[in-house]
Amino acid sequence: MSSESGDTKEIEDKPESPDNVNTNAEPMVVDGTTNGNEGVEVADDELPQVGSESEQQKKEQKGKTEDEATDETQKADEEELADTQELTEPVDRQKTEEEEATDETQKADEEEIADIQELTETVDRQKTEEEESTRKSDEDIDFEDNSDDLDKFYHPSDSDSEKEIEALREDMGNSKTKDKTKPGKRSGATSYQDSRNPRKHAFTRRWSQKDTEDYRKGYPGKKDISGTLNLEFYTNRLTSRPNGDKIDVIHEKWYGDYDKLESHHGYIQWLFPIRENGMNFYAQELQVKEAEAIRKDPKTCGRVLTSYKMMLDFYGMKLKDDNTGELERKRNWRQRYSHLNRSMHNYLRITRILKSLGELGYEHLKAPFVRFILKEAMEQKTLENTLDSCYNYWIETIKDDKTREELRDFADNVICSDS
Structure with missing residues (x-):
């Protein structure tokens, strides 16, 4: 109750009735954790921070996810590195094997080179001894x-x-x-006098037979290479090397110049090309296509024949009949025969000449040449030192089996009758 004077009167402390409840008062927060019916008032700063807790959980979750991603990336890198190592190991192993194979090949090449050098030294020594023996014999x-x-x-x-x-x-x-x-x-004793029958030299016979057999069979398995130097030379468009000339100039100016034909060692491979390597690295092996072109052209065929006649003149001989290949002595045959008896490197030249004639369309000239040499060597006794080469090599260049055997029989009969 209130006083009439308007002074404040204390109100008795008693439970308020619903009519006395202040509807504008702030609601009380009740702590749900209590077991009682009374609520406990909690300060605002003591309220749980729901939003902050969610952000923290998100951060923790994100950090965990990033860690997991990092672990997975690291694991993937390790797996990739392992795969790379696994791939690299066979490559390295293959590379090592290739290096070992290369070393073995290089070693084999070095051994082959050493063998070739040793063989070359032996041949050179034998050649020197032979030249010394020839010189002493000349004296x-x-x-x-x-x-x-x-x-x-x-x-x-x-x-x-x-x-x-x-x-x-x-x-x-x-x-x-x-x-x-x-x-x-x-x-x-000469080479012929020392061994009446040249066939007793089994090693020489086997080597020469293999060499000439490949020639007669057309060098099985041998293929043409690029280049037509021989054809260009025989068509008078190319100069021979080293220190040579075009073929028409050689025929005109070198014919009869015996000193030049003897001392110059680079022209013979150009005048008489064969399908084998020679000592002149400027020259080229004869190619099948070149030989065919030379045989088909009358001008180049004529030049081949002139080359043969020039060398016959150098040896003291003359082509009596172009068709039959019959030979006869030249007027200066004594001097030239004397030189041929002593200049044995010309025997290698003759082997090349005969092979080349067979390649360039003049096979029919070879047997008459061989027969002429055999008669001079064995019947006339003028070219005795050529007999071994004639018997072991020159006869074997004849491609026709029957003609080749007839020449062997002729030589054997003369040898037996002379024994």
Whole structure:
């Protein structure tokens, strides 16, 4: 109750009735954790921060996710590295095996080179010994200084001039020794005299037969390479090397120049190309297509024949018949035969010449040449030192089996009758 004067009167402390409840008062917050019916008032700063807790959980979750992603990335990197190592190991192992194979190949090549060098040294030593033996034999030649003894051995004919005989004396020398032999012959046994039957040299026969057999069969498995140097040379468009000339100039200016033909060692591979490597690295092996082109062209065929005639002249011979291949001696045959008997490197040249003739369309000229040499060597006794090469190589270049066997029989019969 209130006083009339308007003074404030204390109100009795008693439960308020619903009519006395202040509807504008702030509601009380009841702590749900209590077991009682009374609520406990909680300060605002003590209320649980729901939003903050969610953000923290999100951060923690995000951090966990990032850690997991990092772990997965690291695991993937490790797996990739392992795969790379697994792939690299076979490559490294293969590389190592290839290096070992290369080392073995290099070692084999070095051994082969060493063998070749050793063989070359042996051949060079044998060649030097042979040249020394030939030189000593030349010094032992006893040549009586009168025309009677010279004529007695060489059977001069009316066509031989005194000048040619004198030139022969100068070429052979006029030395006199105590151990005199027949004039014009070397002291000691020649290659033919030392072994009556050249077939007893089994190694030489086997090697020469293999070499010439490949030639006669057309070099099985051998293929053409690029380049037509031989054809260009024989069509007079290319100069031979080293220190050579075009073929027409060689035929014109070198024909009869015996010193040049003897001392120059680079022209023979150009004039008589074959399908084998030679000592002149400027020249090229003959190609099948080149040989066919040379055979089909009358001009190049004519040049091949002229090359053959030039070399015959150098050896003291002459082509009597182009069709049959029959040969005869030249007027200066004594001097040239003397040189051929002593200049044995020309025997290799002759082997090349015969092979080349067979490749370039002149197979029919080879057998007459071989037959002529055999008669001179065995019947006339003028070219005895050529017999071994003739028997072991030159006969074997003849492609026709029947003709080749006839020449062997001819040589065997003469050898047996002379024994």
